[in-house]
Amino acid sequence: MSRFIPVNRHQLYVLPPSVDEWLPEAHLARFVVEVIEQLDLSQLTRRYQGRGSAAYHPSVLLALLVYGYATGVFSSRKIERATYDSVAFRFLSADTHPDHDTLAHFRKTFLIELEDLFVQVLSLSQAMKLVTLGQIALDGTKVKANASRHKALSHGHIEKLEAQLRDEVQVLLQKAAETDAADDRDDLDLPAELARREDRLKALREAKTQIAERVKPRDEQAQKAYEAKIARRETGRQAGKKPRGPEPKAPEIGPKPDDQINLTDEESRIMPSHEGFVQGYNSQAAVDADTMLIVATRVTQQTNDKQQVEPMLAELKKLPETLGQVDALLADTGYFSAANVQACERSGIKPLIAMGRDRHHVPLAEYLAADAPKPNTGDPVENMAWYLKTREGKARYAKRKCTVEPVFGIIKQVLGFRQFSLRGLDAVTGEWKLVAMAFNLKRMYALAGA
Numbered sequence: 001m002s003r004f005i006p007v008n009r010h011q012l013y014v015l016p017p018s019v020d021e022w023l024p025e026a027h028l029a030r031f032v033v034e035v036i037e038q039l040d041l042s043q044l045t046r047r048y049q050g051r052g053s054a055a056y057h058p059s060v061l062l063a064l065l066v067y068g069y070a071t072g073v074f075s076s077r078k079i080e081r082a083t084y085d086s087v088a089f090r091f092l093s094a095d096t097h098p099d100h101d102t103l104a105h106f107r108k109t110f111l112i113e114l115e116d117l118f119v120q121v122l123s124l125s126q127a128m129k130l131v132t133l134g135q136i137a138l139d140g141t142k143v144k145a146n147a148s149r150h151k152a153l154s155h156g157h158i159e160k161l162e163a164q165l166r167d168e169v170q171v172l173l174q175k176a177a178e179t180d181a182a183d184d185r186d187d188l189d190l191p192a193e194l195a196r197r198e199d200r201l202k203a204l205r206e207a208k209t210q211i212a213e214r215v216k217p218r219d220e221q222a223q224k225a226y227e228a229k230i231a232r233r234e235t236g237r238q239a240g241k242k243p244r245g246p247e248p249k250a251p252e253i254g255p256k257p258d259d260q261i262n263l264t265d266e267e268s269r270i271m272p273s274h275e276g277f278v279q280g281y282n283s284q285a286a287v288d289a290d291t292m293l294i295v296a297t298r299v300t301q302q303t304n305d306k307q308q309v310e311p312m313l314a315e316l317k318k319l320p321e322t323l324g325q326v327d328a329l330l331a332d333t334g335y336f337s338a339a340n341v342q343a344c345e346r347s348g349i350k351p352l353i354a355m356g357r358d359r360h361h362v363p364l365a366e367y368l369a370a371d372a373p374k375p376n377t378g379d380p381v382e383n384m385a386w387y388l389k390t391r392e393g394k395a396r397y398a399k400r401k402c403t404v405e406p407v408f409g410i411i412k413q414v415l416g417f418r419q420f421s422l423r424g425l426d427a428v429t430g431e432w433k434l435v436a437m438a439f440n441l442k443r444m445y446a447l448a449g450a
Helices: 028-036 058-070 076-085 087-092 100-109 113-127 155-182 190-214 216-238 309-317 338-346 364-368 380-388 391-397 404-414 425-447
Strands: 135-144 152-154 260-262 269-273 276-288 294-300 328-331 350-353
Touching: 028 058, 028 087, 028 425, 058 076, 058 087, 058 100, 058 425, 076 087, 076 100, 100 425, 113 425, 135 269, 135 294, 135 309, 135 404, 152 155, 155 190, 190 216, 190 260, 276 309, 276 404, 276 425, 294 309, 294 425, 309 328, 309 338, 328 391, 338 350, 338 380, 350 380, 350 391, 380 391, 404 425
Parallel strands: 135 328, 328 350
Antiparallel strands: 135 276, 152 260, 269 276, 276 294
């Protein structure tokens, strides 16, 4: 006769139950709590005024959010539900149940403080001997905004809609006059229809104003480039040289028909990605080549990575000196420019930025050939180009694709973070910092061997 373990779902406890006993010792949730308990949360706690009903401690809310992002639970409603359904979330919340409004408000309120907490986590990883800055790999990935690209309007389309709405307003006004003259009422609420179109016209005018403000930096840059060309041609004329080519044309100032704005998240942009074009942001991450820990992040509205080297160098300079010194920056060809190479040199960082696509399956004789002699030049670009072709340079640069790209793969495919929950550049910058902190804690947990 078969024997089974007896099951009684209505068994009463002799002593009060403890959620601590229900969670395995080597669990990620325990590691998250241990790390957060070592953080200085004074910047968060001092924001509480002490009035009204008792509040949940920031360490509890932060633990729930970090563990949620580390395990692919990003919705505040799902985190609230998990405090009832999941043993790990019950342990993190100490068997309390913060509601989704509290979690969402906490996440939105303390975005600025997350930058300091991110650095504190890095300092803890350094104390655990898990990270020492050396080679840093830089790359970016496009993350969808909390907005649809179908809600984007171009300047040209806005002008067409404005003309259409003005025509409709005139038709409604004419109909209102005819109705008043005939003293005939129908089911159409003319004042409401007019008000609706006036509101839409007002929204479209505001959208056009925002587009005009957005393109001002582009116009200023184009004007400076035009003036520089004129100055070079004039300098040549004064030197007795005949200028070549046609005279430069003055740039067209103002919005172009294809300049767009999104009505849901005005600060997001249409960006090319592997999935086509998405409404999103360009999320950057600098990753330690030895441990795959994210050491610096930023979010930009620019689709091109070429302008992101100097801002990331500034972020790296903010890190505590105790973390060590960055000695090399690895980046793909999208980051290459002479200015970026020189910026790395000025910062005391060796640039290893690809200058183009390398061939696959090079001939054996070329593969076995000795390194070319170092050029006798002070040009940092030429020196970098030579070093990248040496065996040592190739070996160091090869770490880039197996360092930063897997980080983005884990964040998007394993954690499932493919879209921001918040809106606006400042908000998504803070949320990206939260994602990076959650990834780092999960990576530290793995490196520490649980």
